[in-house]
Amino acid sequence: MPSYYDIDAILTDSQKVPCTFEITVPGLGYLDGNPGEPIKEGTKVELPLWLGEMLAVTQNNTNTPTLSLDLPQCLSARVVNALKADPRVVDIRALAPHFYALGSRMLELFDEEELLDVLTDTFKRRAKEIADQAHHPRGVLGEGAEFLRGLDESERQLFRSAHESSKAVRNWMVDLKK
Incomplete structure (x- = not known):
């Protein structure tokens, strides 16, 4: 809570x-x-x-x-179908800045097993891409820039944490070599 x-x-x-x-x-x-x-x-x-x-x-x-x-537009059948196809290409931030939090709140109110499965799978699949982007930055104008712009707030926090941990490990490795 x-x-x-x-x-x-x-x-x-x-x-x-x-x-x-x-x-x-x-x-x-x-x-x-x-x-x-x-x-x-x-x-x-x-x-x-x-x-x-x-x-x-x-x-x-x-x-x-x-x-x-009723379910909001950002959780409509059209969006759910797009997320099933390839969640990495969906601009989640444009749908709702707090997409997963809103989805979670709506799942508290609605019994939507399919929506739960789709949101869980979406987060897992996008988290892999987020971790990859955080550990191997491709620059602001690189190939992952469009994906990073579409992250919702929880994904942005995940990216920041993964990026900071990756930096900390690199610094630790440099200190070990000294």
Whole structure:
């Protein structure tokens, strides 16, 4: 469980996800661009994950959830198919800066076994490329530059750690030779 003060968790929870209102709610029309009006049943809006989740678990007097959450576009079938084909060519950062964190949060809310498998496989396959790039830098304009620009925040942290450890091992080897 992330810390309350974890900026990455805050940024993940602020990412917008598609939601569909299951009931008509008076006074929430401003969410749909109609201030002063009720938001009608069946209205689709994008809300921050934290708000959508809270409204999805909140039940009204009819024991119906206020809204239902849908998977965000960055986890759509089209993206999942692209990740299955070759996850190294997908610009994950363009999809969501905190892609894996958002995927993890959505898996807490949805029972999507295939999505879990795809995200796990994607991370494993991309981690190999990240480690290779960290240990054998090819320069800012090298062949791996496009891949590195598409890393999400957790992958960037992995790259930094792998790069720093590689540098530390090289320095240690130089010190041993002295």
